[in-house]
Amino acid sequence: MTTAAFCPSSTSTDRVSHTAEGFADVLVGLQYGDEGKAKIIDALAPGYDVIARFNGGANAGHTIDTPHGRIALKQLPSGVFHPHATLYIGSGCAINPWKLAEEIERVREMGVSLDGRLHISARVALVQPHHIAMDRQGGDAIGTTGNGIGPCYADRALRMRNDTRVNLMLGDLLGNETDTVVAMRDIFTRMINADGGASPWVAEMSDLLLSLPKVATTLRRYVQPDRAWLANRVRSGAKVLFEGAQSVLLDVVDGSQPYVTSSHTVPAHAYVGGDLSPKYHRRIIGVAKAIVSRVGRGPFPSELGGERSARYCHAASMSHIGKAEEQMRFSAQSLLRSTDPLDVGTALRMLTDEYGTGTGRPRRIGMLDLGGLRDIIKAHGVDCVYLNKVDCLTHYAHSPYQGVPVHVHRDAAPGDALPEVQIYPGLTARSVTLARDGTLDAAMSGFIDFVERHIGAPLAGLGLGPERASLVLLDPRPPALVAQSDSHVASHAGSHV
Numbered sequence: 001m002t003t004a005a006f007c008p009s010s011t012s013t014d015r016v017s018h019t020a021e022g023f024a025d026v027l028v029g030l031q032y033g034d035e036g037k038a039k040i041i042d043a044l045a046p047g048y049d050v051i052a053r054f055n056g057g058a059n060a061g062h063t064i065d066t067p068h069g070r071i072a073l074k075q076l077p078s079g080v081f082h083p084h085a086t087l088y089i090g091s092g093c094a095i096n097p098w099k100l101a102e103e104i105e106r107v108r109e110m111g112v113s114l115d116g117r118l119h120i121s122a123r124v125a126l127v128q129p130h131h132i133a134m135d136r137q138g139g140d141a142i143g144t145t146g147n148g149i150g151p152c153y154a155d156r157a158l159r160m161r162n163d164t165r166v167n168l169m170l171g172d173l174l175g176n177e178t179d180t181v182v183a184m185r186d187i188f189t190r191m192i193n194a195d196g197g198a199s200p201w202v203a204e205m206s207d208l209l210l211s212l213p214k215v216a217t218t219l220r221r222y223v224q225p226d227r228a229w230l231a232n233r234v235r236s237g238a239k240v241l242f243e244g245a246q247s248v249l250l251d252v253v254d255g256s257q258p259y260v261t262s263s264h265t266v267p268a269h270a271y272v273g274g275d276l277s278p279k280y281h282r283r284i285i286g287v288a289k290a291i292v293s294r295v296g297r298g299p300f301p302s303e304l305g306g307e308r309s310a311r312y313c314h315a316a317s318m319s320h321i322g323k324a325e326e327q328m329r330f331s332a333q334s335l336l337r338s339t340d341p342l343d344v345g346t347a348l349r350m351l352t353d354e355y356g357t358g359t360g361r362p363r364r365i366g367m368l369d370l371g372g373l374r375d376i377i378k379a380h381g382v383d384c385v386y387l388n389k390v391d392c393l394t395h396y397a398h399s400p401y402q403g404v405p406v407h408v409h410r411d412a413a414p415g416d417a418l419p420e421v422q423i424y425p426g427l428t429a430r431s432v433t434l435a436r437d438g439t440l441d442a443a444m445s446g447f448i449d450f451v452e453r454h455i456g457a458p459l460a461g462l463g464l465g466p467e468r469a470s471l472v473l474l475d476p477r478p479p480a481l482v483a484q485s486d487s488h489v490a491s492h493a494g495s496h497v
């Protein structure tokens with residue numbers, strides 16, 4: 001069975017081939033964000049013509065290693081460093097124009113031109129100074145990233161406030177720059193007047209407004225007013241990969257309100273926010289990670305240390321305790337041997353570098369929740385899954401768990417709140433290294449089989465290290481076989497990307 005039947009796998013030789021009409025695949029994170037989606041997109045990009053964003057904005061973030069150094073991008077779609085790929089930012093996004101112009105400039109300084117490659121829907125919502133100020137003032141209860149995304153989407157739905165238009169889109173800025181700047185200034189001024197002029201961000205926000213005309217000049221050449229642009233590309237053969245920001249468990253409706261982001265993150269929304277008819281949909285690719293993490297507040301059933309971990313991480317992020325401070329205070333190796341799950345979680349965070357990309361916040365750490373993944377995969381019809389950070393699971397061998405603790409499906413009788421935890425034994429350093437003939441050892445093959453059975457979907461790839469070369473592509477089995485299988489050991493051949 002080849003990968004092509006279920007999920008795409010790409011190598012540099014797997015270039016796009018044009019058929020009469022193209023299609024779209026949707027890639028989403030299946031947990032709470034930060035699953036390593038960009039790394040998977042980087043591997044799959046050669047198989048697509050267009051990489052498109054459909055939700056979120058500067059609250060997302062991915063770090064990319066390039067021949068010119070490391071760069072953290074927030075709003076540009078992944079695939080920037082694949083010159084053949086066209087990039088699209090759909091109308092479902094909430095764009096910070098200042099930060100976007102800055103990203104474009106930084107990429108240009110690295111020798112990558114986006115002229116003719118980047119298209120931004122004229123209908124993307126603009127994050128405005130008052131959105132950022134409101135989010136910084138009121139976002140702590142949820143633990144938002146403070147990028148103004150929630151207030152921006154709220155204003156999009158509100159449309160007008162006190163007779164003033166508050167949903168301003170990129171097309172408005174470029175079509176009528178003066179009025180747009182005046183409108184933004186008015187709303188911000190009203191907000192600070194209502195606060196008694198005490199906003200600590202007045203100077204910063206005034207600077208933003210002053211620099212808006214320059215930003216508009218940078219963005220002008222990328223704006224795409226044609227709502228059928230992507231559809232026309234697909235009709236003439238383009239293959240599109242939609243890149244979800246945040247993740248399914250943070251969806252504004254589907255997630256655990258109010259501890260969610262403010263956009264729709266579920267795969268079905270790709271076609272609304274990405275400006276394409278669902279008629280062109282082909283398949284859904286999920287990305288999960290073996291060491292689960294969550295930033296901000298909200299339920300996290302498999303969290304190591306439960307509520308205590310949530311409280312510790314919240315307090316740490318409030319007092320700006322991050323990676324450096326934890327490295328100074330704690331010994332990861334001693335914490336790993338502790339019988340307290342909170343300590344094991346802290347050790348795993350330190351050993352596997354789980355700190356916010358944009359904010360540096362310590363992420364809450366949890367066990368791999370296969371039962372939770374199964375529910376999400378079923379609900380959203382996910383066709384295959386890439387599992388990142390599988391190599392990090394070997395740390396558990398040095399903990400009192402002596403194997404990998406996983407949550408499996410809770411066939412919960414009503415009132416049965418306790419999730420079931422199983423220990424998967426035997427994963428060693430050898431298990432996370434490919435043999436010369438490209439195979440994985442029996443423990444890892446067994447683990448793949450175990451995971452597939454519990455989540456009810458085939459694994460298409462495993463991340464066995466941070467480097468690009470350590471993504472191992474698998475030949476996924478048909479979903480029907482995965483569902484039926486009950487054998488613990490399967491032989492999986494892997495290949496490096």
Ligand code: IMP
Pocket residue numbers: 032033034059060061142143144145146147148149150245246250259260261262295296297
């Ligand atoms: P907001 O999206 O900034 O409004 O934040 C709402 C919630 O979503 C907070 O818990 C954030 O930490 C979380 N969140 C937003 N973006 C990301 C992301 O890219 N990765 C992980 N969590 C995120």
